[in-house]
Amino acid sequence: MTRPAEALPTQEMLINMGPQHPSTHGVLRVLLRTDGEVVVNARPDVGYLHRALEKIGERVTYAQFMPFTDRLDYLASMNCNCAYAWAVEKLAGIEVPERAEYIRVIVSELNRISSHLIAFGSFTADMGAFTPFLYSIRERERVNDLFEDLCGNRLTYNFARIGGVSADLPPGFLEKTKEFLDYFEPKIDEYNKLISYNKIFVHRLAKVAVITAEDAIAYGLTGPNLRGSGVRFDLRRDEPYSVYPKLDFDVCVGSGERGALGDCFDRYMVRINEMRESVKILRQAIAQIPEGPVAAKVPRVFKPPVGEAYFRSECPRGETGFYLISDGTGNPSRLKIRTGSFVTMNIFEKVTVGLMIADIVAVIGSFDIILPEIDR
Amino acid sequence: MEPQTVFETLKGKFGDAATELQSEGFRPAFVVVSPEKLPEIALFLRDDPAMKFDSLMCLSGVDYKDRFAVAYHLYSMTHRHAVGLKVFLPRENPSVASVDGVWPAANFMERETFDLYGIDFPGSKDLRRILLPDDWDGHPLRKDYKYPDFYHGIKV
16 A cells, blocks of 8 residues: 655654764764754753863963863864964063064964864865875875974974073974975975866765855954955954064955855865965964074063963964953963864854755865864 | 044043943943943944944953953944943853844853853853863852862863
């Protein structure tokens, strides 16, 4: 006996995605309510990696907090290190020697390349292409080698200091960086040939999870996710800090080249293009870096004056901001960390309505979130 | 536009609701407003053509020991200017209207402030704990927070 299809009972299904799932980039749990294969609602549940960094910040001195910033975004520790140092310097009004600023820019941009490489590699792996991941890890290895030369560590660097950096560049560092850039720049074209315009890959990303420019601004998206929606805004250019005003580079934005402005493909392409801009910045910084001291004189017992400061800088995953309140003692009275990934997760529930379950993986990958930064 | 001008404009429009300008030692400067008027002031700051603070950079709770505060760091993508907005709240039942209708970005940050400071945001579309487990006792970022000895029978 057959029954007509409409007489079959259907109901929505509740699926638990994560917290242990390779495509959620860490311990992210998504509660999916689906109608068959279509997502009715996807609610992110974060907090599994909460380590109370803000509470710790109130119990240690300003200098002692530096290693904790490594653990904010472990794929871009240098950027977080420098962001924190800049924030404390803004609070206390410390002048940093120019050479130190150049070193910070060089390590930040190197780290941006290695972070975007992981974003690129893991994203393509999520989409079912495993080979590009091996290529991106191969290149990232060379950045790690450079950083190992520089400060002895390969992942958590603890390199920046309040008022400068912990050590001058080792001999031959700039030459090795130049060699790396010469080696790396043509690889970006290779990635594009290998995967970026692959038909299946493009089909997985084009017109998926489109975010308009208005929504991107209202929901506080920053970094490549904001620029993917076509908003030409980059803190390095629009709220210049450090020596970025002396460096010439383009702000990459999404162009909607595969059908819709602000889709997953645009966000992906922004990261690919930004690697090229970072190479450009690095070449200029290497040519311009002056001789001189690498750290300002900061008292050993460091007590910034009473006051409050908010400083934000452009990290690979968007804006990392530190809101510091000093009560005149050696510890911050409040240390708030605003991270790009945390605020980005806010829009997740909105953009995933009506997508397929497999698209959720594409959305997470295109946002390039990292969980320790969300949970802090 | 400088925070000084923002403060004067708010003073002209909302009178005593704009109580104070914190500028010495504050980067950026804060305009302190009264919590009752916050929704209107937030809407005005977002929509006024000269202000256009369309982006909420950061929303943070603060414990000043004698009172709480919520600090809003605003930025205008149109005019490229920034200002801080602050409301002071009493220690007993701190509560201020939610601004997630004005800046949707506020939702997660308000949830975080609710979670870690216990500040209530009436009118929020979804106010739950976010970083800590739902059954956690207390609000850890308060200065008078007592560390628990046990969580579900596990020594911490």
